Amino acid sequence: MKKTALITGGSRGIGAAVALKLARDGFIPVINYLSSRERAEKVAADTGGIAFSADVSDMEQVMDMINTVNKKLGGISLLVNNAGISYTGLFNDITLQQEKRLWDVNVGGVFNCTRAVLPDMIRNKAGSIISISSMWGQVGASCEVHYSAAKSAVIGFTKALAKEVGPSGIRVNCIAPGMIMTDMTSGYTEDVLCELKDETPLERLGCPDDIAEAVSFFASEGASFITGQVIGVNGGFVI
Ligand code: NDP
Numbered sequence: 001m002k003k004t005a006l007i008t009g010g011s012r013g014i015g016a017a018v019a020l021k022l023a024r025d026g027f028i029p030v031i032n033y034l035s036s037r038e039r040a041e042k043v044a045a046d047t048g049g050i051a052f053s054a055d056v057s058d059m060e061q062v063m064d065m066i067n068t069v070n071k072k073l074g075g076i077s078l079l080v081n082n083a084g085i086s087y088t089g090l091f092n093d094i095t096l097q098q099e100k101r102l103w104d105v106n107v108g109g110v111f112n113c114t115r116a117v118l119p120d121m122i123r124n125k126a127g128s129i130i131s132i133s134s135m136w137g138q139v140g141a142s143c144e145v146h147y148s149a150a151k152s153a154v155i156g157f158t159k160a161l162a163k164e165v166g167p168s169g170i171r172v173n174c175i176a177p178g179m180i181m182t183d184m185t186s187g188y189t190e191d192v193l194c195e196l197k198d199e200t201p202l203e204r205l206g207c208p209d210d211i212a213e214a215v216s217f218f219a220s221e222g223a224s225f226i227t228g229q230v231i232g233v234n235g236g237f238v239i
Pocket of ligand 1: 008009010011012013014015032033034035036037054055056057082083084085086105109132133134135176177178179180181182183184185
């Protein structure tokens, strides 16, 4: 029987690459998105999955999505918490509104989606949850204090939940990407990108497929004894 994977923020960037890879691995992907309907529907068409709009920061919308998916596809065996946003600026220049939104999406979204899928996973005594943090959640970034703190929270969430639900047969892991070329990083100047590349031991910037490969591994039977771990996919930028 095919397994179902919910990928939050699956309409573009890393999430879209993850959906394509998981479909090749035999999962039916559920492509969650916020507003990029056409792009999400294209990913769904390319993967044999379904697209569903829900703001991950809103528990009601998340529950609607999960209930619909459960009815249509009979449950979710893999949750990829990928949806995220970033704001760059000095700590005091980030507004309270931006701070709240960043926290609500990047941390609240992870909690909401997990809260929604976990009861079924516990009942089934099986499941896998993979969350996308960031290398800045591991080492901190100047001018991205709020983002770094939120991504650190995702690492703490992973480690604690892995301990709590391991006895229920559920694995919880985390990926901390380095600089990956997507819409999120399209605002970086050529000079900054060159600097980042020069500081990367493997001498290149990352692409969404680099992250999709790591998700695919964590989701596979080959990772059945791995939980509570954070894997850095960053070309050696953070070691
Ligand atoms: P993109 O900006 O390219 O894509 C973001 C995705 O998240 C889109 O699918 C977007 O949907 C979705 N999304 C945003 N807010 C919400 C929301 N409230 N509810 C549901 N979906 C939402 O980002 P990336 O692909 O670059 O990043 C993906 C993840 O990887 C993020 O968590 C990011 O923090 C993390 N990451 C990225 C790095 C990078 O260098 N790119 C490095 C480290 C971590 P829509 O299209 O509808 O707007």
